[in-house]
Amino acid sequence: MVQGRPPPRRARSPLVRPSRSQAPLVAACDSAIGRIFRIEGGDAALWSNVFITYLMGDMAFGALLDTLDEESGRTLEALAAVLETVRARRIALVP
Amino acid sequence: MVVAAQEGGQDPYPTKRRLPIQVANEAKMIAGTIELLYVHDVGDITSRMIADASGTATNYISRYFGGRDGLLAAVADELGMKISALVRGDPSIMRFDQPGNHLSRITSIPEVALWFKLYRYLTGRNVPASTMRSGKPPIVRAVEASISSIFGLEGKYLPICANLFLTYTMGNEAFGGFLGTTDEEAEETLVTMYQVVHLLMDQTALPAVD
Numbered sequence: 001m002v003q004g005r006p007p008p009r010r011a012r013s014p015l016v017r018p019s020r021s022q023a024p025l026v027a028a029c030d031s032a033i034g035r036i037f038r039i040e041g042g043d044a045a046l047w048s049n050v051f052i053t054y055l056m057g058d059m060a061f062g063a064l065l066d067t068l069d070e071e072s073g074r075t076l077e078a079l080a081a082v083l084e085t086v087r088a089r090r091i092a093l094v095p
Numbered sequence: 096m097v098v099a100a101q102e103g104g105q106d107p108y109p110t111k112r113r114l115p116i117q118v119a120n121e122a123k124m125i126a127g128t129i130e131l132l133y134v135h136d137v138g139d140i141t142s143r144m145i146a147d148a149s150g151t152a153t154n155y156i157s158r159y160f161g162g163r164d165g166l167l168a169a170v171a172d173e174l175g176m177k178i179s180a181l182v183r184g185d186p187s188i189m190r191f192d193q194p195g196n197h198l199s200r201i202t203s204i205p206e207v208a209l210w211f212k213l214y215r216y217l218t219g220r221n222v223p224a225s226t227m228r229s230g231k232p233p234i235v236r237a238v239e240a241s242i243s244s245i246f247g248l249e250g251k252y253l254p255i256c257a258n259l260f261l262t263y264t265m266g267n268e269a270f271g272g273f274l275g276t277t278d279e280e281a282e283e284t285l286v287t288m289y290q291v292v293h294l295l296m297d298q299t300a301l302p303a304v305d
Contacts, residue, residue, distance in 0.1 A: 023273070023275055025274075026274055026275060045280075046280070046283060046287060047287075049281075050263065050284055050287065050288070053263050053267050053270065053271070053276065053284075054259065054262050054263050054266060055266075056266050056270045056274075057262040057264075057269065057270070060265070060269055060270070061262060061269075062262070064171075064217060064232065065232060065235055065261060066232055066235065067258055067262065071254065071255075071258060072258070074255055075255050075259050075262075078255050078259075078295060079291065082291045082294045085294055086290075086294070
């Protein structure tokens with residue numbers, strides 16, 4: 001390691017993106033989640049990350065984790081229901 | 096040491112009658128492969144290396160496991176049980192203030208890194224969980240048991256929470272770099288999932304899940 005250079009954060013997969021700009025897929029997902037659930041800013045980015053990482057994780061590892069399509073569907077429904085609940089509570093607190 | 100043979104003294108694969116010598120050879124081959132995984136990439140481990148490390152023969156792999164993928168699936172199964180036993184055997188892992196700390200403790204277990212390495216390889220080989228001889232992967236059962244004991248969550252939402260935590264963690268491990276997810280964002284998301292579990296416990300706020 002070159003002296004003075006900070007250590008690497010952690011090992012990543014070979015799919016690490018070379019640029020630090022936002023991936024078009026992530027931008028599209030942020031926008032879609034924002035419009036579907038009527039949230040914006042940091043909330044949209046956070047929930048978009050939850051959904052897209054879950055979906056990609058399920059596509060890659062679902063078979064190995066023995067996740068049925070029905071089970072992943074229920075998980076996504078539960079996530080959507082929780083998001084709606086969180087949003088409704090915020091609206092109630094800050095109308 | 097093979098954990099599967101220890102837990103409760105029960106045969107983990109009771110539907111299949113096997114000779115004691117076969118059970119012993121399988122255990123040696125699984126243990127030998129785990130030792131090799133500490134120092135080699137999965138793709139670099141050959142049948143000859145497994146046979147040498149376990150003191151068996153190369154043709155035992157196809158005879159006992161139906162091939163190399165079958166052996167690796169059995170190793171993944173064994174690692175899952177080992178991780179489960181390690182987590183249950185260390186009460187300090189179960190005491191935590193933040194869900195991120197709990198996950199950090201679990202992911203710092205060396206066997207978890209081996210397990211991820213193996214699963215990434217098996218995913219590329221398109222090997223499904225049905226290859227595992229003990230059914231639902233032990234890591235899934237371990238995460239369900241862990242969430243149940245930590246949050247006191249039972250019933251229909253328990254598999255959902257376990258599936259969410261596990262799939263997100265593995266998805267982030269594999270694709271976090273590609274998606275540009277920072278460690279801070281992943282941590283924030285895990286804290287959000289902690290809140291998700293609490294909201295799921297308040298079942299009346301949600302539509303019924305059959």
